[in-house]
Structure formats: C-alpha cells, structure tokens
Amino acid sequence: MKRALISYQGFPSDIAEPGEEFDIYTGPGSSYRWVDAPDEVTLDWKLEFNEWIPDQGHVDVSQAKVIGYGDHGAQLARLFDDIKAGVFGDAAKEGKFFKAIQSVKDEVKEKYGDAPKHPETGEAWDPYDPWDHDERIPAWMSREEAEAEYGEELTNDEKYKTYVEYVVKQGGEPWDPNQDPVLPRDMISEYN
Secondary structure, eight states, X not given: OEEEEEETTSOEEEEEOTTOOOOOOOSTTOOEEEEEEOTTOOTTOEEETTEXXXXXXXXXXXXXXXXXXXXHHHHHHHHHHHHHTTOOGGGGGGSHHHHHHHHHHHHHHXXXXXXXXXXXXXXXXXXXXXXXXXXXXXXXXXXXXHHHHHHHHHHTOHHHHHIIIIIIISOSOSSOTTSSOOOOGGGSGGGO
C-alpha cells in the first residue's frame, strides 16, 4: 500500500511510502489530503468517489476531432496553399485542407463511432465524462457518503445520474483512450 497526496479533484501530486508523508493542512477548506493507494499507483491515476482509476484517460469524441484538426495556424496554412494552387469547386476535395479534415472525421468515426447525442436534446453529449469533483464533494468522498450527505440534490442531478449510468454501471468508455490516439494532422507529413 502507498500513500498518495491528492487534490479534491482526484489527481495525485505526490506518492509516498506509509509514514513518509510530509505534513499538509487538513483543516476546513483544505483542498489536499493523503489517502491510501495501491502499490502500483502512478501520477497518471485518478481518484473518483474514493475509487482509483488506473491510467485515467478520457476521450470526448467531439474533442478528439478538434485535436486531430491540429493547430489553427497549420489549418489556415493548408487552406492558403490550396487557394494559392487554385483548388476550388469539386477539386477542393483533393486539396490539403479537405483531405486533412476528412481524414480526422473518418479516423474518429472509425475509432469511436459517431459523437453521442443527448437522447432528449439531440445535442452533442459525452455520457462517459468523468465526475468533476469539487470542494463540496471531494474525490476522497465515496458515492455512498456523498449521497448520504447531499441526498436528492445529488441523486436527482442529471450529470450525476449520467455518471452513475454510463461510468459506474456500464463500466465507462467502450474504448481505451490511452491506445492509438488521434494525432493532430500537422504532425503527419502527408497532410502538410
């Protein structure tokens, strides 16, 4: 067993052997706490409702596209190159800009499927979004403790209900966000 110094959001900032922790303020308003952690814990892990998540990673499908599109300057440079080369109309589909954007859309769809839509609003939705702990409900508080303290205020919260349904009951994302990420197109020579 190790000891991890975590923020109320659940991210560790230090890992120590039991008994080797340094003193921290733990009174009212404290935003850090030493907690028990598995021997294999690393700074890449996260604590959510007092449960450790190894190598915590998360893919927001809409955000994966933004990352894949790359730097705005690189996108504009590709577009400029296409315009300078006289690539207009249907021929624009053979230009650098179009090919780079289309490749991101295709890769994201292949890896993650379509971006989920909220069942009621039809807007882009991320049902696998990790819980955003705050000072009221710090990461070291279990779900049972949080529900006991905040009752219906918490259990009726739409974000909390979504978190419980998709992250807790269904086991989280159906893909491993740490494997084969979508690379910005400015990092791939064929699109530049």
